[in-house]
Amino acid sequence: MQSQSFDAIVVGSGISGGWAAKELTEKGLRVLLLERGKNIEHVKDYVNATKAPWDYPHRGGRTQAMERDYPVLKRDYPLNEKNLDWWASDKDSPYTEHKRFDWYRGYHVGGRSLMWGRQSYRWSDFDFEANARDGSAIDWPIRYADIQPWYDYVERFAGIAGSREGLAQLPDGEFQPAMPLNCGEELIAGRLKTKFGGRRLIIPGRVANLTQPLPGRSPCQYRNACWLGCPFGSYFSTQSSTLPAAVATGRLTLKPFAIVTEILYDRDKKRATGVRVLDAVTETTTDYTARVIFVCASALNSTWLLLRSATDVWPGGLGSSSGELGHNLMDHHFRAGASGTLEEPGLDAKYFYGRRPTGFYIPRYRNLHGDKRQYLRGFGYQGGASRQGWSRGVAELGVGGGFKDAMAQPGKWTIGATAFGEMLPNHANRITLDREKKDKWGLPVLAIDCATGENERLMRTDMMNDMAEMLEASGVKQVRTYDNGYWPGMGIHEMGTARMGRDPKRSVLNAHNQVWDAPNVFVTDGACMVSASCVNPSLTYMALTARAADFAVAELKRNNL
Amino acid sequence: MDISKDVEMTSNASEAIDRREAIKRVTLLLGGVALGGSGLVAACERAQRGAAAAGKGGGGPVGSFSAQEVALLDEVADTILPETKTPGAKAANVGAFMALMVTDSYTDRDAGVFRDGLRTLEQSGGGFMAKTPEQRLAQLEQLDREQKDYQDKKKRDDPPHFFRQMKELTLLGYFTSEIGGSQAMRYRETPGRFDPCVPYSPGETTWTAHA
Numbered sequence: 001m002q003s004q005s006f007d008a009i010v011v012g013s014g015i016s017g018g019w020a021a022k023e024l025t026e027k028g029l030r031v032l033l034l035e036r037g038k039n040i041e042h043v044k045d046y047v048n049a050t051k052a053p054w055d056y057p058h059r060g061g062r063t064q065a066m067e068r069d070y071p072v073l074k075r076d077y078p079l080n081e082k083n084l085d086w087w088a089s090d091k092d093s094p095y096t097e098h099k100r101f102d103w104y105r106g107y108h109v110g111g112r113s114l115m116w117g118r119q120s121y122r123w124s125d126f127d128f129e130a131n132a133r134d135g136s137a138i139d140w141p142i143r144y145a146d147i148q149p150w151y152d153y154v155e156r157f158a159g160i161a162g163s164r165e166g167l168a169q170l171p172d173g174e175f176q177p178a179m180p181l182n183c184g185e186e187l188i189a190g191r192l193k194t195k196f197g198g199r200r201l202i203i204p205g206r207v208a209n210l211t212q213p214l215p216g217r218s219p220c221q222y223r224n225a226c227w228l229g230c231p232f233g234s235y236f237s238t239q240s241s242t243l244p245a246a247v248a249t250g251r252l253t254l255k256p257f258a259i260v261t262e263i264l265y266d267r268d269k270k271r272a273t274g275v276r277v278l279d280a281v282t283e284t285t286t287d288y289t290a291r292v293i294f295v296c297a298s299a300l301n302s303t304w305l306l307l308r309s310a311t312d313v314w315p316g317g318l319g320s321s322s323g324e325l326g327h328n329l330m331d332h333h334f335r336a337g338a339s340g341t342l343e344e345p346g347l348d349a350k351y352f353y354g355r356r357p358t359g360f361y362i363p364r365y366r367n368l369h370g371d372k373r374q375y376l377r378g379f380g381y382q383g384g385a386s387r388q389g390w391s392r393g394v395a396e397l398g399v400g401g402g403f404k405d406a407m408a409q410p411g412k413w414t415i416g417a418t419a420f421g422e423m424l425p426n427h428a429n430r431i432t433l434d435r436e437k438k439d440k441w442g443l444p445v446l447a448i449d450c451a452t453g454e455n456e457r458l459m460r461t462d463m464m465n466d467m468a469e470m471l472e473a474s475g476v477k478q479v480r481t482y483d484n485g486y487w488p489g490m491g492i493h494e495m496g497t498a499r500m501g502r503d504p505k506r507s508v509l510n511a512h513n514q515v516w517d518a519p520n521v522f523v524t525d526g527a528c529m530v531s532a533s534c535v536n537p538s539l540t541y542m543a544l545t546a547r548a549a550d551f552a553v554a555e556l557k558r559n560n561l
Numbered sequence: 562m563d564i565s566k567d568v569e570m571t572s573n574a575s576e577a578i579d580r581r582e583a584i585k586r587v588t589l590l591l592g593g594v595a596l597g598g599s600g601l602v603a604a605c606e607r608a609q610r611g612a613a614a615a616g617k618g619g620g621g622p623v624g625s626f627s628a629q630e631v632a633l634l635d636e637v638a639d640t641i642l643p644e645t646k647t648p649g650a651k652a653a654n655v656g657a658f659m660a661l662m663v664t665d666s667y668t669d670r671d672a673g674v675f676r677d678g679l680r681t682l683e684q685s686g687g688g689f690m691a692k693t694p695e696q697r698l699a700q701l702e703q704l705d706r707e708q709k710d711y712q713d714k715k716k717r718d719d720p721p722h723f724f725r726q727m728k729e730l731t732l733l734g735y736f737t738s739e740i741g742g743s744q745a746m747r748y749r750e751t752p753g754r755f756d757p758c759v760p761y762s763p764g765e766t767t768w769t770a771h772a
């Protein structure tokens with residue numbers, strides 16, 4: 001019979017949970033890693049990884065039947081024929097939208113670490129000090145110096161390809177060699193630097209894909225099929241990286257199909273004692289005990305679990321004594337930018353080989369170094385240059401043999417970039433339990449009430465127009481702007497709802513990610529975030545998780561938990 | 562249905578930004594085919610038959626299209642993208658692909674536009690199948706001008722022109738087929754390296770995308 005008592009329990013096996021399992025097992029703890037969905041085994045279960053485009057009946061596209069089955073997923077790119085199996089079922093796991101909120105989930109071992117965009121950027125003190133500087137929400141309880149050694153640590157293990165740029169707003173890391181800019185990007189990067197005196201820069205995207213081998217992992221083979229799982233283990237995922245490390249200790253127990261419904265809480269000891277698990281297949285319930293619990297179920301689901309826990313003590317759930325549990329939901333707003341064509345003589349005689357799984361990045365420059373806008377905070381751009389493919393033929397005039405042969409050849413060079421903007425924390429943006437609506441397992445679902453505000457609206461104008469300005473200044477032709485519209489959640493960067501802080505009356509977690517009301521419960525995923533920055537958040541979850549795990553083990557040894 | 566200019570520009574902006582952008586591009590292209598409309602239970606069931614037939618080719622019915630209709634679609638596709646130094650759209654079974662996509666992915670409205678268009682082609686001037694290759698090309702060139710003129714002027718929610726649908730599905734079906742992807746263009750499943758800047762000579766073909 002399986003032991004039901006462990007040193008530590010980790011809820012969720014995505015980027016944060018994988019790191020928690022690795023760190024805690026490597027530090028000697030016997031760890032139970034719980035995952036609500038199925039197992040996906042590294043390489044073996046990447047069943048579509050080496051398929052060609054023609055191996056899919058609809059060539060990767062969507063059908064009316066898929067749209068009917070996935071009323072949320074269909075709102076953006078995740079509804080597709082190639083890795084549909086890795087996106088959570090909207091039907092099994094519905095939620096309530098007081099306002100439109102697009103929630104794209106991965107309910108399986110590895111979570112969204114299998115499908116993530118892999119863009120990996122450090123936060124700076126411009127981010128950690130932002131709330132204090134402009135009076136939004138509450139101050140972060142940590143600064144860059146607190147997390148910097150942990151960025152170093154997780155970057156070395158995860159493998160981040162990037163270039164050292166010496167920028168205060170985007171600190172350099174422990175990088176592997178960058179994936180370089182292509183000739184079109186290089187041309188525009190040079191001009192941009194000159195035109196804007198180095199204040200606006202195009203740099204290679206910093207990405208969790210290897211350019212040098214790490215143990216058990218090969219360098220990127222430039223297939224750009226990461227989202228199907230990588231047979232070479234070249235990008236960071238739970239499966240390629242943290243899970244094998246945790247398994248190697250001999251101290252990990254991984255349990256898929258384990259839905260954690262509640263954290264068990266002892267009101268006398270003021271400590272959590274374990275968790276209650278509903279088996280997703282047999283629907284039987286089992287309690288597991290542990291001395292420390294890491295909640296890493298993804299931002300909204302971690303808070304969902306807290307909302308359901310210790311309700312005999314706090315009706316609003318574990319961590320609700322602050323009045324902030326469920327509040328301050330954030331994402332990154334995006335889908336605005338500009339693009340154009342490069343009509344340089346000679347550039348048509350240049351091309352590239354290999355499918356680089358990243359592009360370029362333009363670090364934030366707004367509201368920094370003396371710049372002052374009508375809105376707070378800023379945005380960065382992710383973009384790329386390439387040559388047009390056959391799809392240009394749809395809107396062009398032409399039929400026949402000459403048209404066909406022309407469409408089989410690369411067209412003009414184009415360049416474009418989309419801004420990712422910071423969304424301010426706002427107490428009114430919140431999640432609650434909807435006790436009227438139940439999921440497939442009879443559990444109450446989340447209700448989400450979240451909207452962007454005036455600050456984001458003002459920022460979006462710059463997000464479009466700045467890109468056009470930069471492209472035009474750099475000699476790009478036929479520049480056009482776009483704002484394709486944004487609804488919270490589309491960024492798939494859910495943050496907040498159980499924020500860290502210095503004051504238990506205004507925050508759910510302390511500076512070490514401990515729940516104020518239950519110090520042996522740590523929440524280290526996106527739920528803990530106090531503000532959103534404008535850079536992709538996953539690297540920060542990794543660093544915060546490793547830091548919290550180190551602290552937790554030290555506290556266990558001091559008998560403080 | 563119609564790939565708007567927005568999407569077109571966005572989709573061409575970069576071959577490889579980040580994974581998400583790359584996927585979005587494919588999905589916008591394909592998703593543009595399927596946005597809106599109501600679900601079709603019957604289409605779902607037909608899809609399974611159709612998918613099998615579309616994969617094999619070989620002249621049978623596909624989805625809601627008869628063998629004769631699929632044959633006609635093959636000829637339309639093969640006039641848009643005929644055999645040159647590389648095989649044409651008929652060899653790549655693009656007729657069956659079109660039938661499958663219209664059956665499974667199109668909304669009722671857009672499938673209706675497509676079917677009406679197909680009927681027009683069947684019936685106009687003695688029928689498309691009865692025409693010589695030169696006559697077929699002339700007819701499709703005329704339709705191409707008509708569709709472009711219509712598409713450039715139409716309002717966002719207006720239905721697409723049937724020949725825009727056929728042309729889009731033909732391009733998609735051909736260049737994502739094995740013949741289109743690995744003969745008309747070049748495919749390396751595992752490139753193994755990234756060369757950010759290499760010489761290019763006119764006539765060299767595009768490197769096919771993977772996923």
